[in-house]
Amino acid sequence: MGYKKASFIENLAEKIGLIPDLHKEGYQEFDQDMRQFTDEQVAEMYENFPPPEKWDNWVEYDSKSWPRKKKTEYQIVPTTCFNCESACGLTAFIDKETNQIKKLEGNPHHPGSRGRNCAKGPATINQVTDPDRILFPLKRKGQRGSGEWERISWDEALDTIADRIRKALKEDRHNEIAYHVGRPGHEMFMNWVLPSWGIDGHNSHTNICSSGARFGYNLWYGYDRPSPDHTNAKFILLISAHLESGHYFNPHAQRIIEGKMKGAKLATMDPRLSNTASMSDYWLPSYPGTEAAVLLAMALIILQEGLYNRDYLENWTNWEEYLKACHPKMEVTFENYIKAMIEEYKEFTPEFAEKESGVKAEMIREIAVKIGEAGERFASHNWRSAGASNLGGWAVARSLHFLTVLTGAVGAKGGTSPNSWNKFKPEIPNPPKPQKKWNELHFPKEYPLAFFELSQLLPHFLKEGRGKMDVYFSRVFNPVWTYPDGFTWMEMFMDETKFGLHTALTPTWNETAFFADLVLPMGLAPERHDINSYATHGGTWVAFRQPVLREAARRNGKPVTFTYEANPGEVWEEDEFWIELSWRIDPDGSMGIRKHFESPYRPGEKITIEEYYQYVFERVKGLPEAAKKEGLTEFQYMAKYGAFEIEKGESYKKNETLLSEEQLKGSEVDKETGVIRKNGKDIGVMIKGKAMVGFPTPSRKNEFYSQTMVDWNWPEYAIPKYIKSHVHNDVLDKSKGEYVLVPTFRLPTLIHSRSGNAKWLVEISNRNPIWMHPEDAAKWGFKTGDLVKMNTDIGYFVDKVWVTQSMKPGVVACSHHIGRWRREQDKIGNRWATNTVDISNPGKGKWKMSTKRGIKPFDSEDKDSKRIFWKDGGVHQNITHAVHPDPISGMHTWHQRVRIEKPGPEDKYGDIFVDTDKSHEVYKEWLAMTRPAPGPGGLRRPLWFKRAFRPDDSTFYIKDEK
Numbered sequence: 026m027g028y029k030k031a032s033f034i035e036n037l038a039e040k041i042g043l044i045p046d047l048h049k050e051g052y053q054e055f056d057q058d059m060r061q062f063t064d065e066q067v068a069e070m071y072e073n074f075p076p077p078e079k080w081d082n083w084v085e086y087d088s089k090s091w092p093r094k095k096k097t098e099y100q101i102v103p104t105t106c107f108n109c110e111s112a113c114g115l116t117a118f119i120d121k122e123t124n125q126i127k128k129l130e131g132n133p134h135h136p137g138s139r140g141r142n143c144a145k146g147p148a149t150i151n152q153v154t155d156p157d158r159i160l161f162p163l164k165r166k167g168q169r170g171s172g173e174w175e176r177i178s179w180d181e182a183l184d185t186i187a188d189r190i191r192k193a194l195k196e197d198r199h200n201e202i203a204y205h206v207g208r209p210g211h212e213m214f215m216n217w218v219l220p221s222w223g224i225d226g227h228n229s230h231t232n233i234c235s236s237g238a239r240f241g242y243n244l245w246y247g248y249d250r251p252s253p254d255h256t257n258a259k260f261i262l263l264i265s266a267h268l269e270s271g272h273y274f275n276p277h278a279q280r281i282i283e284g285k286m287k288g289a290k291l292a293t294m295d296p297r298l299s300n301t302a303s304m305s306d307y308w309l310p311s312y313p314g315t316e317a318a319v320l321l322a323m324a325l326i327i328l329q330e331g332l333y334n335r336d337y338l339e340n341w342t343n344w345e346e347y348l349k350a351c352h353p354k355m356e357v358t359f360e361n362y363i364k365a366m367i368e369e370y371k372e373f374t375p376e377f378a379e380k381e382s383g384v385k386a387e388m389i390r391e392i393a394v395k396i397g398e399a400g401e402r403f404a405s406h407n408w409r410s411a412g413a414s415n416l417g418g419w420a421v422a423r424s425l426h427f428l429t430v431l432t433g434a435v436g437a438k439g440g441t442s443p444n445s446w447n448k449f450k451p452e453i454p455n456p457p458k459p460q461k462k463w464n465e466l467h468f469p470k471e472y473p474l475a476f477f478e479l480s481q482l483l484p485h486f487l488k489e490g491r492g493k494m495d496v497y498f499s500r501v502f503n504p505v506w507t508y509p510d511g512f513t514w515m516e517m518f519m520d521e522t523k524f525g526l527h528t529a530l531t532p533t534w535n536e537t538a539f540f541a542d543l544v545l546p547m548g549l550a551p552e553r554h555d556i557n558s559y560a561t562h563g564g565t566w567v568a569f570r571q572p573v574l575r576e577a578a579r580r581n582g583k584p585v586t587f588t589y590e591a592n593p594g595e596v597w598e599e600d601e602f603w604i605e606l607s608w609r610i611d612p613d614g615s616m617g618i619r620k621h622f623e624s625p626y627r628p629g630e631k632i633t634i635e636e637y638y639q640y641v642f643e644r645v646k647g648l649p650e651a652a653k654k655e656g657l658t659e660f661q662y663m664a665k666y667g668a669f670e671i672e673k674g675e676s677y678k679k680n681e682t683l684l685s686e687e688q689l690k691g692s693e694v695d696k697e698t699g700v701i702r703k704n705g706k707d708i709g710v711m712i713k714g715k716a717m718v719g720f721p722t723p724s725r726k727n728e729f730y731s732q733t734m735v736d737w738n739w740p741e742y743a744i745p746k747y748i749k750s751h752v753h754n755d756v757l758d759k760s761k762g763e764y765v766l767v768p769t770f771r772l773p774t775l776i777h778s779r780s781g782n783a784k785w786l787v788e789i790s791n792r793n794p795i796w797m798h799p800e801d802a803a804k805w806g807f808k809t810g811d812l813v814k815m816n817t818d819i820g821y822f823v824d825k826v827w828v829t830q831s832m833k834p835g836v837v838a839c840s841h842h843i844g845r846w847r848r849e850q851d852k853i854g855n856r857w858a859t860n861t862v863d864i865s866n867p868g869k870g871k872w873k874m875s876t877k878r879g880i881k882p883f884d885s886e887d888k889d890s891k892r893i894f895w896k897d898g899g900v901h902q903n904i905t906h907a908v909h910p911d912p913i914s915g916m917h918t919w920h921q922r923v924r925i926e927k928p929g930p931e932d933k934y935g936d937i938f939v940d941t942d943k944s945h946e947v948y949k950e951w952l953a954m955t956r957p958a959p960g961p962g963g964l965r966r967p968l969w970f971k972r973a974f975r976p977d978d979s980t981f982y983i984k985d986e987k
């Protein structure tokens with residue numbers, strides 16, 4: 026594109042700074058080929074991002090007032106987005122006149138997002154100004170769930186909870202206290218709080234999210250998540266639509282595009298033609314649950330064609346152990362290893378994979394060769410998707426990593442590293458020792474290998490009397506709506522003998538908060554403190570989410586003591602809440618809790634939030650030096666820029682890190698395996714005569730063969746295998762109209778529960794029809810907009826059909842982020858997004874929900890609320906799903922076997938029916954598939970496996986507990 030000579034007016038406007046100088050050196054080249062510039066140069070040239078030195082005094086002119094010149098003076102304060110896990114950088118523009126946030130834009134100084142955001146970042150402003158948001162602490166009036174609330178003070182809320190926790194702790198009822206997190210975000214903070222109380226009280230949403238894939242990765246190399254280096258890759262393979270709807274959405278998306286601009290090829294395996302699939306070079310519309318068959322077929326081709334990385338396989342996989350265990354008669358040579366693997370996978374021909382998956386054999390072959398040719402520059406990702414959808418979904422991630430191992434791309438530039446290599450872990454003040462409790466309501470004996478808490482089974486455990494929750498926190502967590510089997514959650518929440526005191530810590534009203542005793546308003550992205558660090562690329566960064574009005578007040582010489590003094594209403598944040606609560610549980614220090622919350626700088630006194638973060642930031646590699654250069658403290662530096670780059674994208678091959686002489690002093694090398702041990706702990710492995718740190722597995726290598734699976738009663742999965750899923754074609758009765766329903770995708774503008782109060786997002790996406798291929802629609806006689814009845818194992822929901830070629834024939838799909846509701850008694854709450862429903866319980870275990878009203882315009886301070894034009898709020902599908910925990914990983918397997926039916930005259934759009942007695946039966950059926958602990962030595966879990974909020978090792982032994 027050529028640049029016209031600047032006109033006189035343009036020249037003048039540029040000179041006096043009215044518009045950016047588009048004609049200065051650099052701009053034209055930038056437009057012609059931005060790739061020649063570094064990120065820093067691009068950020069510098071892009072003057073729409075005000076430079077940090079102007080952040081305290083930034084002036085913009087209001088475009089709507091043109092030709093009148095109306096200026097607004099802003100103070101700009103950085104924070105991070107809270108609308109998905111990526112934690113992209115945001116900058117809040119605070120109007121100096123009103124002291125309110127006017128808008129949020131990207132933060133170019135954030136190394137993960139580099140100034141860019143998805144739609145959900147800037148839409149944070151909608152959440153802040155939502156007329157339905159909760160502004161003050163509330164206590165229920167009347168019966169639980171009655172919808173009546175009264176305002177209370179933070180003091181009353183804190184004292185009520187602290188008294189109850191103190192009593193439970195003093196009566197040794199530690200396992201009756203639990204904190205259940207939905208959207209996490211504050212690195213290590215709860216690892217400080219909960220073990221300080223001595224409880225094994227952490228519960229998370231991970232088993233309905235990503236634990237399946239994590240398990241598959243962990244078996245290989247002791248790390249549970251991948252960190253693909255998309256920018257430098259030659260070939261990228263995504264299991265599902267990460268680019269636009271999965272985790273690390275925006276940071277990954279921009280790097281995938283960069284990789285593509287440099288020539289990388291992109292392949293996406295997804296039965297749905299997602300936006301990502303449509304941008305890919307290859308779309309592999311695999312039948313759900315057959316992904317591992319395709320991946321193993323690719324592995325076989327790489328092996329047969331000799332495209333594998335011999336050096337990597339020989340040095341960094343435990344092949345000798347495999348041959349000795351599985352082929353004792355074979356000589357232990359590398360050639361026999363290759364031979365044996367080809368033999369193991371010989372049935373996985375591309376033709377077999379095509380028969381299973383529907384993906385053309387030719388395409389499988391072509392991609393396999395391309396992956397082999399990419400070698401170390403093969404990047405891949407599997408987050409939820411197939412890993413979170415199928416019985417044996419974890420085997421998909423295991424098979425995917427197999428390709429990474431075969432190509433030697435593990436930890437390589439342009440390859441796929443372990444997540445932990447690109448993630449900062451804070452050091453916390455006065456750290457507590459691991460708790461000496463094991464809570465079987467979270468980690469039951471039936472699931473000894475489960476990576477995270479069996480949170481989806483909690484209501485069933487309570488129902489069958491395994492325990493109770495005396496003090497229960499739901500934190501930005503909405504299981505009634507996001508989890509499968511929400512009516513069972515509702516039943517348990519309504520029963521005060523099961524849930525004693527339920528406190529909902531939430532920024533928005535949600536279906537779970539309706540059944541709480543206390544609803545405590547927690548801050549959104551610009552209203553809270555958190556530390557974030559995520560594996561977005563081959564580098565490491567730390568970012569600071571901060572309450573921007575509080576930070577502005579500090580800079581302006583009007584500091585506040587607590588964040589709720591600066592936020593709208595009395596909206597607080599968890600960090601200060603937990604410090605205050607912990608102090609009140611143990612006011613005199615006699616319980617040993619208080620000491621953990623004392624200031625590291627002022628002995629005996631309560632820590633302040635600034636002190637906490639100063640302590641953490643002082644210990645970030647390189648940050649003290651960077652702060653000193655600017656004459657700032659570490660806290661002030663992070664408050665100013667919002668992020669810091671710790672390592673700049675060269676963190677590759679860390680397994681090859683050499684052990685120092687000091688580390689090796691007093692160590693021993695196992696003659697057979699080369700594993701280096703010191704003080705009873707494995708610290709490294711000998712590779713080509715050098716002592717290297719390796720991977721945190723028993724062999725310190727990638728484990729093609731897993732002795733752990735053998736020891737824990739799953740010998741059939743000693744090596745990567747394809748597991749036929751619970752929705753495999755063999756188990757569906759097509760003559761009865763049975764299909765597989767894919768409920769795991771979301772529209773890219775939505776967040777789980779929290780897009781409900783973002784008007785821009787709801788305006789874009791507000792219903793969730795059933796995606797159906799024209800061939801299937803013709804078979805049923807459906808056209809777009811027709812009603813369809815979707816029968817699940819435990820009930821049904823009535824939705825509308827959307828006929829689209831974007832769906833694989835024989836498979837249907839429904840987005841899981843829509844179908845929000847409130848009842849008549851819940852007078853306000855996300856009115857942009859919620860249907861008003863009627864819920865009835867006509868007989869034991871039978872629950873019905875029907876839509877009384879769709880979405881309507883409403884009166885509020887926001888004029889847009891009168892302009893709502895959409896009426897349809899979609900249908901809540903998850904509540905009709907039974908729990909299906911994978912017996913090994915514990916991951917809820919989301920795909921549903923559904924029976925499609927034409928609705929009868931009595932069936933209305935949005936109707937839902939569920940039988941919770943039936944759902945309890947399904948829970949028992951899946952429980953019966955497990956192979957419970959103890960494992961070797963009376964263990965309840967392998968010691969080398971990580972565990973969220975890992976307790977003291979002594980608790981790992983079942984016999985010790987007695």
Ligand code: SF4
Pocket residue numbers: 106107108109110111112113138141142143144145146147273274275276
């Ligand atoms: S990807 Fe979007 S929602 Fe997620 S943190 Fe970034 S801007 Fe926010």
